[in-house]
Amino acid sequence: MKKVSELLHQLFENFPEVLTTLGVLAGGLLGGFLVKVILFALLRAYCRRKPGAVLAPSVARHLGRATAFFLPVLVLSLVLPLAPLGPAAREVMRRILEISLISTFAWVLARSLRVAQDVVRHHYQIEQADNLRVRKLLTQLQFVQKVVLSLIILFAIGLILMSFATVRKLGAGLLTSAGILSVIVGLAAQRSISNFLAGFQIAFTQPIRIDDVLVVEGEWGRVEEITFTYVVVRIWDERRLVLPLNYFIEKPFQNWSRTTSQLIGTVFLYVDYTLPVEAVRQELQHFVAQQPLWDQRVCALQVTDSKEKTMELRLLVSAADAGRAFDLRCAVREHLVGFIQRHYPTALPRTRLDGPTTVG
Structure with missing residues (x-):
């Protein structure tokens, strides 16, 4: 009972500071959310006035949820110095906000790739009859988008881990054995690495492109998707034929729309x-x-x-x-x-x- 009474006494003594801290935290989160609401309300109003616009509707569609988390965290990180916290509590809050800010910002960047894809697809219509140039561009765009998304995720994870002093020390130790580790990983992942390199070769030399008409493995279909490791061919009867990227480097196949669709x-x-x-x-x-x-x-x-x-x-x-x-x-x-x-x-x-x- 004595300990409980002491805790209650400390709580009542520090009640103004606790109330101020809660007010700063709630105000920061609410302020960030209100900024998001105002921004997207303006976007929706702009979309109503400009029905043919592409960028604004795409931003509203793809970035709404991500910014609903990012903006409150950003505003809270700006107003955190106003909170009367002790050194230990302030360090914990700073670390939590830093991780949250990196994560939500990476989420916003990842969703921004969808916005860029929508803008490019609007300007370059693949449904047109003579779409060779468009298919070249979209093939490269799809592969570059996946590479950039992977880099965003890797950098975000790296920044979060490097914010911890223990991980930084561990990373310095790992660098000394990186040569041996790279050899081991390279031997264990030869096929995955070759598929990844084949993806770069296909993206820029383009023996196949998105929406190309192929005859492969005795099946007629169109290239639906090109990923880091495999290609999805949509066959005429709605089946999907999934082939590794190396297949299109090592084996012959028919491409009926390589230079023209005629x-x-x-x-x-x-x-x-x-x-x-x-x-x-x-x-x-x-x-x-x-x-x-x-x-x-x-x-x-x-x-x-x-x-x-x-x-x-x-x-x-x-x-x-x-x-x-x-x-x-x-x-x-x-x-x-x-x-x-x-x-x-x-x-x-x-x-x-x-x-x-x-x-x-």
Whole structure:
């Protein structure tokens, strides 16, 4: 009871200081939060007046939660000297605020990368038809964004750890054995390091880019994402094919949009020798001329092979990109099969059985 009474006595004696300290802490946090509310209210008002703006809505969308923590901590760190704290308590509060300030500021920087990405994507639309330059830029942007995000996290952790004297002493000791440690880590993480270096090579030499059309592992799809270690290919039927970065450095693959998205589609028809080829050629040209999918570059029909029972017709049609080329090929194939069925049904592939001729 004596100790409790002593504590209560000290509390009542220091009550003005405690009340002032709580007021400073609450006022700092509340002041920072009010600054955030005012700033983002102004941003929302600006967005309403400028509906076509990109930067302000992106800042409001991505930085709202991060600044709701960063600004109160920042204001509190500014007003902390006003609190009547003892040396030990002031050092504890200073250390807590320092760690909080570093963490929340790193969070703001990380979310700012999303804002930069939104601005770039607005100015460079990947949905446009001729998007080669845009895909180059977005591929590099995605990789650089991941590198910068990793550096922000590493620097934040490093600054927090180095704020402790014990960790600084430990770091000085570790530097003496960094050579041996780097060799061990290098041997243990050879594949990860090679993937990381392959990521730099892909980002800047660009054998593949975001939204490139690939044929890889026998599958047709588009590059959806490029990370530090792997590439995600969105296959035409909505499946995802995940491949390591080294795959695109070491193995062959088809890139249908490396320099341009234009493609020539191929359709093969197998018909009887009695089919008049010129009539089919004219029908092909007439049909393709009416198709909006055709880009008016290539339209041709050739007899490319003659087999025992059929001849092979190869039809070439061009389109602006892989998707249009595929749809145009299907339309041409369907139309010409129907044309032959209607006008030359006897020219469809068939097997002849000729018996011996009977002399009467």
